[in-house]
Amino acid sequence: MNHEKLISFLEHYGKISDADIYSIRKHFVPQKVKKKQILIDKYSPCNKLFFVNSGLLRTFCISEKGREITRMFAWEKRFITNLASFKSNTENHEVIDCIQNSEILYINRDDFYGIINSSSGLKNIYVDLLEECNSFHVKRFEVLTTYNLEDKLLYLKEEFPALLKELNDSLLASFLGLNRETFVRNKNFF
Template sequence: MYSQLEKYIKARTETDDETLSHICSFFQLRKTRRNEFLLREGEICKQYYFVNKGCIRLFSNTDEGEESTRYFHFEDAFGTAVSSFINQRPAFEFMQTIEPSELLVISRDDYFHLVETVPQFGFIYRQILELAYIKSQERIYCFQKLEAIEKVRWVLTNQTKLLTRLSNKMVASYLGLTPQTLSRLKSKL
């Protein structure tokens, strides 16, 4: 149950088995169904998730009622609604598993306890935040400049899981396109 989390930690920081066991003891397994909500807009996020199997999607609804996907967390990654988790204010997005998933869940209190008391976990926390910032900046600046066909090429090059595991509707909402436009562009590539 914890082997993927242990592998994730070992790949990022030097740690012994006792410390790994201590870290893992704070996580609980949660199995979810397809399209199960982990967080709804307006709720306060109190949990962080490590994806053993499956995928978590973070999205919001536009004023027109369309979904706008911000991020996908696949296997071997941590995911949460970071802003709400850190500042304990209502989330402006939804968090949902989009396929049956196995998640390792840690509460906010336990998460920050580990950050403060286990240097290796504090290091991983900084890495998670840095990577999240870099990915969001890449997406913002990349997508502002690119034409629709270039966005699809970018996904093919940098995030192929999106096109192989997700519906056109979800990928289109991530790229800021309609599903019909995405289908048309995919057929051209």
């Protein structure tokens, strides 16, 4: 595993100095993770930010009725964390787990803020990524709360075509806020 995908990904957002590259290589730890491996468990602080070199991760919570609700998936060249817990170093109410065998890089909270605060270039890239993340979650909230079933399925098909091939019906349903049975009955819409 290496840091090249991460560095290349970040360079699309702005200039990265040699010192930034050194910090990235020093602080982002490579790790191979297995399918179903839990990376961050519920009730523990989410003190890591993950970058996916290959594979697939997700973050989810469990409702009072015991239903899994997937908030986000992360595939190659994507980040994933619980930003609220990561930022404030407080209790986390989600689980981050591995959907497929994956190769990831992770950085702990203290190291992350150390390199962000020491590099204006990386800080600017972080701001751009936060804005993209916020836009995504605003749209996703709109989809989950105002779209009818057909429009939710169309959103999934148009915005996440690769996930349709990679994930089972239960995971796709949990991402759309649906139960599996409703999803299966209506997935012929694709």
